[in-house]
Amino acid sequence: MQSMPDVSPAKWHLAHTTWFFETFVLKKWVSAYQPAVPEYAYLFNSYYNAAGDMHRRDLRGLISRPTVDETRLYRASVNAHVSELIEGATDELLGDLEPIITLGIHHEQQHQELMLTDIKHVFAQNPLHPVFRKTSITARKSPSTIRFHEFDEQIVEIGHRDAGFSYDNEGPAHRALVLPFAIASRPVTNSEYMAFMDDDGYKRAELWLSLGWMTVNEQRWEAPLYWQRRDGKWWQFTLSGLRPVEPAEPVTHISYFEADAYANWVGARLPTEFEWERVATAQPMDGNFVEDEHFHPQPCDNDSGENIAQLFGDVWEWTRSSYSPYPGYRAGPGALGEYNGKFMCNQYVLRGGSCATSRTHIRPTYRNFFQPEKRWQFTGIRLARDIE
Numbered sequence: 001m002q003s004m005p006d007v008s009p010a011k012w013h014l015a016h017t018t019w020f021f022e023t024f025v026l027k028k029w030v031s032a033y034q035p036a037v038p039e040y041a042y043l044f045n046s047y048y049n050a051a052g053d054m055h056r057r058d059l060r061g062l063i064s065r066p067t068v069d070e071t072r073l074y075r076a077s078v079n080a081h082v083s084e085l086i087e088g089a090t091d092e093l094l095g096d097l098e099p100i101i102t103l104g105i106h107h108e109q110q111h112q113e114l115m116l117t118d119i120k121h122v123f124a125q126n127p128l129h130p131v132f133r134k135t136s137i138t139a140r141k142s143p144s145t146i147r148f149h150e151f152d153e154q155i156v157e158i159g160h161r162d163a164g165f166s167y168d169n170e171g172p173a174h175r176a177l178v179l180p181f182a183i184a185s186r187p188v189t190n191s192e193y194m195a196f197m198d199d200d201g202y203k204r205a206e207l208w209l210s211l212g213w214m215t216v217n218e219q220r221w222e223a224p225l226y227w228q229r230r231d232g233k234w235w236q237f238t239l240s241g242l243r244p245v246e247p248a249e250p251v252t253h254i255s256y257f258e259a260d261a262y263a264n265w266v267g268a269r270l271p272t273e274f275e276w277e278r279v280a281t282a283q284p285m286d287g288n289f290v291e292d293e294h295f296h297p298q299p300c301d302n303d304s305g306e307n308i309a310q311l312f313g314d315v316w317e318w319t320r321s322s323y324s325p326y327p328g329y330r331a332g333p334g335a336l337g338e339y340n341g342k343f344m345c346n347q348y349v350l351r352g353g354s355c356a357t358s359r360t361h362i363r364p365t366y367r368n369f370f371q372p373e374k375r376w377q378f379t380g381i382r383l384a385r386d387i388e
């Protein structure tokens with residue numbers, strides 16, 4: 001099913017991640033390779049113009065064929081061919097294949113995350129409130145008041161520089177001047193966000209960016225995505241079904257506009273991506289990731305006030321940085337050069353991963369990006385402040 005243009009059917013994700021290996025590995029390196037169904041090249045290309053024409057994104061939900069079984073056969077066949085290629089490869093060929101296969105695996109992790117958020121959006125349309133996975137919820141006391149940790153002015157090393165995998169948008173590594181700032185000890189909770197709602201946050205133009213105010217009014221937003229009022233109480237749809245909003249959990253399914261308006265309301269702002277990276281580089285990379293199988297952000301349980309908690313996992317944190325190229329960035333040649341570079345316009349950077357992200361997918365230098373009105377990812381709010 002496809003519930004909106006941003007959502008792709010689960011079957012499409014399965015086929016598209018397979019198409020990636022077929023297109024960029026098999027068609028390139030196996031001279032005798034014959035695709036069983038040549039039309040899949042058109043159907044399962046997402047946005048790579050250099051790889052040929054593609055089917056319309058907003059019509060993916062109308063593709064009832066291939067069936068799920070046929071899609072699994074396609075996947076099994078491409079897997080078998082890729083395995084055969086790797087097993088028979090010389091060291092030289094392996095050297096050429098390794099970067100593309102590694103990219104293909106990271107690409108697949110991104111689509112695994114999208115499958116969860118897309119299934120959630122599809123299920124949310126169903127008045128039966130389907131449960132993707134039953135999980136037990138333990139009510140917890142709200143974490144202690146947010147504390148702001150201060151950092152001096154510094155020239156900071158930004159971007160990916162070690163030997164492991166990274167996307168091209170994480171480089172080139174470079175230095176950036178970061179002025180004195182303070183950052184919050186944890187993300188904003190549902191109870192804190194409800195205070196903004198109760199104070200008519202959604203009705204006060206002075207708190208909103210112009211484009212955000214237009215969007216709030218057009219879309220008639222009065223709460224985060226998936227929230228609904230029942231008998232005077234707020235409920236939220238989760239991958240475990242419909243349940244009362246848990247006050248101690250980080251607020252999620254928030255647009256950039258809402259994150260910015262909330263920050264204005266409390267007299268703070270969102271962090272820049274450089275501030276965020278400076279702080280996160282010095283923190284352990286633990287958190288609530290998809291492997292924990294909560295499929296939902298969890299209350300902060302590491303909240304001494306001395307530390308900066310939950311930078312990784314739980315919710316993607318909106319930054320106030322536009323998604324733009326680092327100094328010296330140039331997209332690579334060919335179709336794979338389209339992976340990141342061509343989206344560097346009209347989007348904002350998010351950092352840290354979410355409860356739907358694979359633990360091995362995220363890094364302190366990782367840059368996710370979405371348009372400011374998008375809400376269907378597990379996005380949340382971390383506050384920052386200027387200091388003298």
Ligand SMILES: [Fe+2]
Nearest residue numbers: 016046107111
């Ligand atoms: Fe993709």
